[in-house]
Amino acid sequence: MSTPATNFAQLLTPLQVLRRFDVHDFSIDEFFRARLRPLSDQAMVEYQGEVMTWQNCADQADLAVAWLLRRGIQAGDRIGLMAYNHPATVVLLLACARIGAILVPCNPEFEAREAKYIFEHAGVRGVICSPEPLSKVQEATQHMPTATWQVVIEDDQAGGESSLLKQWMSCKPDTSTRAGLADSTCMIIYTSGTTGFPKGVMHSQRSYLLTAEAFVHRMYLQPDERLMCVLPLFHINALMYSLGGAMACGGTLILIRRFSASTFWQQAAATRASEVNVIMSAAAILARRPEQEYDATHCIRKMFLAPLNQDLLDTFHQRFHVPVLIECYGMTEIPGVLSNPFVGPHKLGSMGCISPHPDPTIARPEVRIMGDDGHELPVGEVGELAVRTPTLMQGYFKDPEQTAASFKDGWFLTGDLARRDDDDFLFFFTRKKDIIRRRGENISGAEIDSAIGSHPDILECASIGVASELGEEEILLAVVPRTGTAITPETVQAYARLHLSPTKWPRYIVMVDNLPHTGSMKIAKFRLKPADNLRRLATDFSSKELQS
Known part of the structure; x- marks a missing residue:
């Protein structure tokens, strides 16, 4: 068991960080505007050397709202996104939230067959994509009556429509549309299920923001935080933790188009990033890269990843000089429930313990270890991890049967087997599901x-x-x-x-x-x-x- 070496007396508490801004109603638009007022001229997103301030983002969102409305998009409509990391995704999230439309991100590395399933199942009205997967998007949507358009973000399509960014500029800004509410669905993230094809996990604007604000607590984010996002924005980690966390604390998102192990440390140093989220396989690759790729001038002070072992912990502490590594657990359906506490002891190899929202008036997540009969098991016994949390998904899109099957007496069944110790830390054992x-x-x-x-x-x-x-x-x-x-x-x-x-x-x-x-x-x-x-x-x- 260990505790991070951090001087907390010099830091704002997570609740103090959130209370720098006006209260909001848990709609993404009001949340964003609460931060826009004091931060308008500050950097919100940095991408390939370019800076998008909070005001720049607001202005682009006004254009994007007008563009979506001109395309006939209404509340509840789904918009496909098959793109590498780009600031346009940030703008689209805000614009769709204002209209009440729903973003459906998809892995740009998917083949046409895989994308076709997601776009058809979601019934997307159109797809926005990076230039590279355009041909796959066209193949995936060619027989879809609802998907009437495909637009690339950056480059003009040969013989087709101009790029998304150019089309935005041709619109008159819409500053008045405010149809999205706290409980409006804002995104559908497709995740592989136990059988068959991926399921569409629906999240409301409220659950998105509760998760984002809770990440301020999980990583003790500060107002001057610079979060480097190397994970893809079709993934819940990048969308809710990196992007959401950066907005929640009023910091800056350092957006990296695609993860590259060979340039990771140079990018970290050049951008002065202070925090980054990675997955274990990426961390293991970084640990094996040649020493000459490491840049000791980097400013990363905290890293969020799972699972973590002693070798990686020692490597990042001693060789890479990253002081704090936070091990965690999450699922697309229940983001932000368990984490090793930033303030307090860490248990290497654990899923962590309950990770609450900074505001004590927000209900804390609850966990149980359940036996096959549905009863809670005592400390030390292995059973299925069941969860109740304010960040819970709204359900699986167009799949009420699977949604109902995922709950027992109001508890979400994760399908993961785990045990709890005397300190209420959870430890993963294995999966019940074919995952x-x-x-x-x-x-x-x-x-x-x-x-x-x-x-x-x-x-x-x-x-x-x-x-x-x-x-x-x-x-x-x-x-x-x-x-x-x-x-x-x-x-x-x-x-x-x-x-x-x-x-x-x-x-x-x-x-x-x-x-x-x-x-x-x-x-x-x-x-x-x-x-x-x-x-x-x-x-x-x-x-x-x-x-x-």
């Missing part, structure tokens, strides 16, 4: 099985998570070929690359004669673990794509 945790993403094994299993020479296949040297998991795929075929692991890998985004490509592929089944003839994946023997027999398609 593979890779590079900070929850990947549905069922989706991989469906995509690769469609190959005509494959009888059946099963993907499981196996331990990774970078932390979290790698994907192992066991394949049963159809009789009389000569399919190889190389053929399977090539097929995966055609039908799945890179983060879902299996690292290990092993050909087997059969797979274990349950009495109902479902593949019994739990019988494939531990997978040491399968891994020894597998072809290892080790990728260096995250090393650059």
Whole structure:
């Protein structure tokens, strides 16, 4: 157990930070304007050497609102976003919130098939994207009657419409529209479920802001904070913690288009960033990079990541000179519930303990460890983690059955097995669900099985998570070929690359004669673990794509 070495006497408390601004009604627009009044000339977002002040952002949001209304967007309409990090995402979030429209971000690395599912399921009216995924967006939406337009953020489309930023400039600012309310849905984040395809997690403007303000407490953010955002803005961590946290404390968001391990420390030093959120695999890569890439003039004083081990803790403390590393736990459905406390003891390897909102009048999250019968288990016993929190999602979009199945007596069931100790710290044990945790993403094994299993020479296949040297998991795929075929692991890998985004490509592929089944003839994946023997027999398609 350890405690961060910080002189708290020189810092504002999280509640003092929030009370620098006028109270708001938990609509994003009123929250933003409470900060705009005292901060109008200060830097809100810095991106590739350019500064967007709070007033610049407000002015662009007025243009974006007018542009969306001209496109016929109304409250409740969904807008697709398939883009790398860019200030336009910040503006779009504010503009959609004012109208009451809903942002649906999507991984720009997704293949057209994956994007098509999300955009069709969400029923998006149009898609805004970076130049690189434009062709995939067009393919994904070509047969969608609702998605009538696709617009790139930065560059003109060849033979098509001008870029989003140019189109905004052609509009007359709308300063009066205020349709979005605290309980209006502001975003739908698609996350892989236990079976089948991703589920759309709906969050209200209220839950977004409660999470953002709670992050001020989790990381003791100060008014002059400079948060470097290297995680993608289609991910709850970047959207709610980095962007939301920067707005909540009145600091500056240092927006990095894409994570690069080789330039990470140079970017940190050049931007004078004070805080950054990373995932464990990225932290492990940074720890293995050549020493000459490290820039000792960086100002990062705190880092938010999970999970954390002793080697990484020592490396970031002693070699990289980052004083405070905060280990945490979160899900898209219940952001900001558990974290090691910034003020107080840390327990390495834990999910942390309850992480409340700075305002004591806001209800604290609650957690339970439940047995299969739904009763709470005593300290030390392993059971399913169940949660009640003010930041809870509104439900899964167009999926009331799955929404209902995710609750028991008012408690959200995480599907994660954990235990609680005498100090009310939680420790992760394993997952009940068919989820593979890779590079900070929850990947549905069922989706991989469906995509690769469609190959005509494959009888059946099963993907499981196996331990990774970078932390979290790698994907192992066991394949049963159809009789009389000569399919190889190389053929399977090539097929995966055609039908799945890179983060879902299996690292290990092993050909087997059969797979274990349950009495109902479902593949019994739990019988494939531990997978040491399968891994020894597998072809290892080790990728260096995250090393650059």
